[in-house]
Amino acid sequence: MPASKSESNRALILRALAGGGQLDNLSDANDTQLMQRLLADPAAEVLDAEDAGTVMRFLTAYLAVTDRHALLTGTARMRERPIGVLVEALRQLGADIAYEEAEGYPPLRLRGWNQAEGQQTKADESEPIELKVRGDISSQYISALLMVGPMLPNGLRLWLTGKVGSRPYIRMTMALMQHFGGQCRDLGTALEARAGRYQPADYTIESDWSAASYWYAMVALAPAGSHLTLPGLRRYSWQGDQAIVDIMAQLGVATEFLADGVRLMQTTPSAGFTQDFTDCPDLAQTVAVVAAALNVPVLMTGLESLRIKETDRIFALQTELANFGAFLTEETEGYFRVSTEQFRVDGQTVATYHDHRMAMAFAPLALRGPLTIETPQVVRKSYPQFWSELEKAAFVTDFR
Numbered sequence: 001m002p003a004s005k006s007e008s009n010r011a012l013i014l015r016a017l018a019g020g021g022q023l024d025n026l027s028d029a030n031d032t033q034l035m036q037r038l039l040a041d042p043a044a045e046v047l048d049a050e051d052a053g054t055v056m057r058f059l060t061a062y063l064a065v066t067d068r069h070a071l072l073t074g075t076a077r078m079r080e081r082p083i084g085v086l087v088e089a090l091r092q093l094g095a096d097i098a099y100e101e102a103e104g105y106p107p108l109r110l111r112g113w114n115q116a117e118g119q120q121t122k123a124d125e126s127e128p129i130e131l132k133v134r135g136d137i138s139s140q141y142i143s144a145l146l147m148v149g150p151m152l153p154n155g156l157r158l159w160l161t162g163k164v165g166s167r168p169y170i171r172m173t174m175a176l177m178q179h180f181g182g183q184c185r186d187l188g189t190a191l192e193a194r195a196g197r198y199q200p201a202d203y204t205i206e207s208d209w210s211a212a213s214y215w216y217a218m219v220a221l222a223p224a225g226s227h228l229t230l231p232g233l234r235r236y237s238w239q240g241d242q243a244i245v246d247i248m249a250q251l252g253v254a255t256e257f258l259a260d261g262v263r264l265m266q267t268t269p270s271a272g273f274t275q276d277f278t279d280c281p282d283l284a285q286t287v288a289v290v291a292a293a294l295n296v297p298v299l300m301t302g303l304e305s306l307r308i309k310e311t312d313r314i315f316a317l318q319t320e321l322a323n324f325g326a327f328l329t330e331e332t333e334g335y336f337r338v339s340t341e342q343f344r345v346d347g348q349t350v351a352t353y354h355d356h357r358m359a360m361a362f363a364p365l366a367l368r369g370p371l372t373i374e375t376p377q378v379v380r381k382s383y384p385q386f387w388s389e390l391e392k393a394a395f396v397t398d399f400r
């Protein structure tokens with residue numbers, strides 16, 4: 001299993017702020033390799049975050065508080081992914097950031113840190129600076145702000161507004177901050193990072209639960225009685241995508257926790273269920289494809305953030321599922337029904353829309369028939385070994 005890119009990229013930022021620490025089992029995901037390279041060059045004037053959301057958002061905050069002057073850019077898609085909430089918050093704290101192209105989107109021109117200006121927004125000198133931040137677009141803005149919070153003279157208090165999505169990722173951020181000696185608290189409606197120095201710390205990154213979801217999908221679609229063991233996954237995880245354990249229990253995969261990892265066993269799927277993806281948006285594609293293939297009518301909610309990820313994932317799912325005889329239909333606002341007319345896998349080609357999760361979510365369908373996945377190298381974003389691991393599991397692949 002690959003290591004969690006979310007844990008890896010937080011640990012890299014925190015280690016840089018702490019000034020040391022040994023990180024074991026860092027992810028080989030391009031998102032993590034990229035973060036490492038960009039952090040390793042303190043003189044770079046142009047930093048390309050490519051298609052990595054965490055790299056773009058976490059580096060914006062990191063470069064701002066470390067008073068860097070640089071251009072932070074990304075792929076064409078990254079330039080369509082909003083960042084205004086984060087930039088606005090950092091400006092209020094004292095960052096000088098300008099938009100190079102469209103207002104509210106990368107690329108960003110970072111022009112240093114004006115502490116004095118940030119200080120003026122604060123009424124009482126001993127109190128943390130308080131900001132209101134929308135939580136309904138991306139939790140990555142909140143994680144980015146929290147991680148740099150301890151570097152501010154009096155720390156930071158964030159009041160979250162709107163329906164907060166991806167909350168487990170915020171909790172993961174706070175847990176890792178604490179691991180590096182940062183003081184932070186969840187006050188219910190507000191989150192607080194106290195001023196102070198991070199301490200160097202060692203950390204071993206857990207395997208990636210989002211990546212595990214594709215193996216769950218394979219067990220769900222494999223011949224009756226199939227089972228599989230995945231190493232490096234922990235029962236007590238900071239990754240919200242561990243939710244795949246309970247979701248897949250309803251799609252016919254039971255999980256047994258072992259000393260080091262999990263054992264998956266095929267069982268009988270349920271007759272249908274409703275699932276909210278607000279806390280685990282990256283699982284939506286895996287679940288939609290398995291539900292469609294098994295003809296289990298699943299009602300999916302909490303999909304709002306899918307429209308602004310690597311691609312518009314709702315559109316991509318709707319388009320590609322239709323080629324297999326299945327549908328993702330918005331029944332009432334925000335409620336999407338997976339339904340199947342007659343599911344067949346007989347040589348279709350799946351477009352991947354520059355999205356690693358489109359490739360990996362549809363690949364398990366090869367257990368039901370031959371198919372072609374376009375641009376298979378997209379998996380490098382989070383799981384570069386995906387295809388070679390499939391081959392080890394006796395899938396036959398033919399790269400053209």
Ligand SMILES: O=C(O)C1=C[C@@H](OP(=O)(O)O)[C@@H](O)[C@H](O)C1
Nearest residue numbers: 006054138139140166169282305
């Ligand atoms: O903080 C993180 O590591 C992530 C947060 C989530 O994004 P949003 O907060 O934008 O939903 C998730 O989709 C992404 O893959 C990784």
Ligand SMILES: C=C(OP(=O)(O)O)C(=O)O
Nearest residue numbers: 051052053054282309310
């Ligand atoms: C949404 C994802 O990543 P990011 O937002 O970090 O680009 C993802 O990996 O599915």
